[in-house]
Amino acid sequence: MIRLPKPIAPSEIAFDIDGVIADTMESFLNIARKEFGITHIKKDHITSYWLEDCISIPIHITHAIIDRLVKDPFGTALTPIEGAREALSTLIPHSSLTFVTARPDSGPITEWLHSILPEATRHRLNVIATGEHAKKVDVLKAIGVSYFVEDNLDTCDSLYREGINAIVFDQPWNRGHTPFLRVTSWKEIMEMIKFD
Ligand SMILES: [Mg+2]
Known part of the structure; x- marks a missing residue:
């Protein structure tokens, strides 16, 4: 279990999609x-x-x-990473959820998120498509997010430099020593979040 100085509130955290929520x-x-x-x-x-x-x-x-x-997330049979659906479902009643993706278009992936989270009304899921990895940091700064779960180490580096806490979602393509928090499951993410 990862211990933080202060637990994360549901409204303080945002998520990448590919490699974190979507497999x-x-x-x-x-x-x-x-x-x-x-x-x-x-x-x-x-x-x-x-x-x-x-x-x-x-x-x-x-x-x-x-x-x-x-x-085409549906035609390509995109599935959620183990535990992601259940975790996001648990968070939805506590906060609107923000997703920041480097995908060029938020439309198809937003539809997909709603398909795995049918209980989420439109205003509970906020999906921002930046089109470029490098733009994620400015978007996250503007929103005022404190923690971001991400699988791309380059993005984690830029977040770290701007004072946003990167949480690496462990994948074969991001191993090796980094200064970031690292989680290997959605269970570990949920253990860091405090619900009122
Ligand atoms: Mg990703």
Whole structure:
């Protein structure tokens, strides 16, 4: 269990989506296998956030798959990461939830979030699509979020420099020593949050 000096209030924390709530890499590998016959790559082989640095899939195929994932979370059978749905469900009655993604368009992924959280009314889920990883930090500063759960270490670095607490959601592509809090499950995230 991770002990913080002060527990996090539900309104102080925001979330990345891909690699934190959505098991996007699983969908990526499923499409690579089913549609492109690429069967030799497993999730543990993905040791860098930047796929071209760690796996031998032609770049045009990587881009084609990512394009599909971005445009069509339902057609690509995107599923939640274990425990994410239940945790967000628990948070919804306590606070509106904010998600900040580098996806270019918030529409499809917002629909997907509502599909996994049918109890959330429109105003409870606030999804901001920045289109670029580098813009996340300014958005989070403007909103006044204190904690952000993220799987991309570069983004965690920029948050850290701006005084926002990055919480790394452990994935094969973000291992290694970092100064950030690191969680390996949604259970660990929920243990850091205090409900009134
Ligand atoms: Mg992510």
